Amino acid sequence: MKKLLIGTGLILLLIVSGCSNSIGPINPSPNNEDRPNEQMKPSSNKKDNQMGMMGHGHDLPLASSAGKNELNIPPILKSDSETQSDVHYTIDAQIGQTEIFDGIQTKTLGYNSSFLGPVVKLKKGQTAHLTLKNSLDEETTFHWHGLIIDGEADGGPHTVIEPGEEKEITFDVKQDQATLWFHPHPEGKTAKQVFDGLAGLLYIEDELEDTYEYGKNDIPLIIQDRTFDDDKQLNYEAVKDPDGTMGETLLINGTVDPRLTVNKEKVRLRLLNGSNMRNYKIKLSNGEQFEQIDSDGGLLNEAVELTELQLTPSERAEIVIDFSQFETGEEIKLMMDDETVLLPFKIEEEKPTGKNTIEPVKNEVEITDEEKNMPVTKEINLSGMGHHVAINDKQYDKDRIDLTQKQGETEIWEIYNEPDMMGGMIHPFHIHDTQFKVISINGEKPPKNLQGYKDTISLDPDDRAKIAVKFEEKGIYMYHCHILEHEDNGMMGQIEVE
Ligand code: C2O
Ligand code: CU
Numbered sequence: 001m002k003k004l005l006i007g008t009g010l011i012l013l014l015i016v017s018g019c020s021n022s023i024g025p026i027n028p029s030p031n032n033e034d035r036p037n038e039q040m041k042p043s044s045n046k047k048d049n050q051m052g053m054m055g056h057g058h059d060l061p062l063a064s065s066a067g068k069n070e071l072n073i074p075p076i077l078k079s080d081s082e083t084q085s086d087v088h089y090t091i092d093a094q095i096g097q098t099e100i101f102d103g104i105q106t107k108t109l110g111y112n113s114s115f116l117g118p119v120v121k122l123k124k125g126q127t128a129h130l131t132l133k134n135s136l137d138e139e140t141t142f143h144w145h146g147l148i149i150d151g152e153a154d155g156g157p158h159t160v161i162e163p164g165e166e167k168e169i170t171f172d173v174k175q176d177q178a179t180l181w182f183h184p185h186p187e188g189k190t191a192k193q194v195f196d197g198l199a200g201l202l203y204i205e206d207e208l209e210d211t212y213e214y215g216k217n218d219i220p221l222i223i224q225d226r227t228f229d230d231d232k233q234l235n236y237e238a239v240k241d242p243d244g245t246m247g248e249t250l251l252i253n254g255t256v257d258p259r260l261t262v263n264k265e266k267v268r269l270r271l272l273n274g275s276n277m278r279n280y281k282i283k284l285s286n287g288e289q290f291e292q293i294d295s296d297g298g299l300l301n302e303a304v305e306l307t308e309l310q311l312t313p314s315e316r317a318e319i320v321i322d323f324s325q326f327e328t329g330e331e332i333k334l335m336m337d338d339e340t341v342l343l344p345f346k347i348e349e350e351k352p353t354g355k356n357t358i359e360p361v362k363n364e365v366e367i368t369d370e371e372k373n374m375p376v377t378k379e380i381n382l383s384g385m386g387h388h389v390a391i392n393d394k395q396y397d398k399d400r401i402d403l404t405q406k407q408g409e410t411e412i413w414e415i416y417n418e419p420d421m422m423g424g425m426i427h428p429f430h431i432h433d434t435q436f437k438v439i440s441i442n443g444e445k446p447p448k449n450l451q452g453y454k455d456t457i458s459l460d461p462d463d464r465a466k467i468a469v470k471f472e473e474k475g476i477y478m479y480h481c482h483i484l485e486h487e488d489n490g491m492m493g494q495i496e497v498e
């Protein structure tokens with residue numbers, strides 16, 4: 001009862017603050033934009049994560065990892081053939097069964113395997129030839145999230161591969177090193193196919209030396225939450241939520257109750273939030289600092305020291321934890337801000353050490369004065385909930401092009417998350433075929449870990465961000481909310497780049 005009263009009070013507060021916003025200045029004053037802001041995203045109570053969910057029924061708790069199983073490390077996909085200049089891969093979307101729980105087979109989907117997928121490695125400067133096979137019993141697409149790629153190969157909802165069919169795509173790899181990922185994108189069916197297991201990692205490598213070693217001290221963490229039924233099966237229709245499906249069971253790289261054995265050395269963790277809708281605020285159990293070195297599209301200008309990091313669906317962050325500062329046998333865990341354990345670490349002296357741990361050379365992502373002063377030429381308004389989500393008051397229509405932009409030209413997009421009667425919720429806004437730069441959030445310079453390349457920007461209710469967007473390739477591309485049920489419900493638009 002007490003909770004309810006507090007809740008009602010907060011909702012009233014939200015409505016009041018919502019109203020005062022609507023009569024206040026709509027645009028943040030531009031001369032704020034250079035104010036240095038070393039903090040994480042400025043947050044008032046109103047913008048608190050949990051608060052933003054109020055009234056949307058989104059508080060399904062996630063069970064802590066008991067650390068019973070050593071983390072599965074996805075294999076690296078073997079090429080069909082590779083030369084300096086060209087690489088060929090085959091990627092096959094399949095139906096399978098996976099022993100997620102001891103002695104029980106769960107029906108799942110996967111790429112080249114029964115669940116999730118291998119890491120696909122591409123090198124900058126190479127031409128990639130991918131044979132894409134659909135061995136499912138329904139249509140699918142192969143989308144390369146974060147990759148700069150022409151519209152025909154991007155794998156949006158208009159490039160369906162029918163069951164039993166295959167298709168080859170060819171493209172040049174032009175990006176610097178980055179941790180990207182791939183997943184299906186068929187119209188209205190993305191959430192279910194990802195839920196059932198279709199998701200894999202895509203690593204771009206460049207001329208910079210790889211200073212960590214995959215699987216030893218360079219570890220991917222695909223973080224997902226799922227609800228299993230009484231028979232330990234994935235039954236999407238039974239648990240789906242039009243505002244984003246949450247699960248009570250944590251999976252990292254498909255492992256339940258994961259733990260990771262590490263050495264007393266620096267370990268690079270490549271985090272991907274591969275969940276349909278859950279946001280994770282991540283910290284270490286002892287409150288120690290860690291470094292973030294990479295955001296969605298590549299290395300940051302410098303390592304950023306953090307004690308907490310928020311990851312919304314589809315976002316990536318690479319963090320480095322220095323385990324040499326901890327004692328062997330000390331209990332360190334990766335956890336959420338509400339103390340849910342994501343990944344307990346087992347610190348060992350004996351595990352063979354990976355290569356050295358010289359920090360990779362940093363990027364130089366710079367926001368030019370020109371970009372800072374350019375007028376906003378695209379406005380994106382995110383609104384609604386459940387089946388009524390919309391972008392600029394419209395829902396996705398495959399026959400409608402919503403925006404156009406010229407190849408190679410930068411434009412400033414302003415994204416606004418319009419609160420609703422319940423206060424609203426976080427929407428992670430994603431654009432295909434680009435790595436954009438965040439110019440400002442609510443008129444202020446973004447925190448340091450958002451000052452690198454991004455393909456998804458998470459907005460709290462009433463947040464307004466300016467981003468500098470450039471497309472290097474041509475074609476028709478999606479932009480959408482990456483809560484997968486919002487995307488499926490039409491919170492998506494199309495831009496044609498000419
Ligand atoms: Cu992760 Cu439209 O994409
Ligand atoms: Cu994408």
Ligand code: CU
Pocket residue numbers: 389426427428481482483486491
């Ligand atoms: Cu959304």
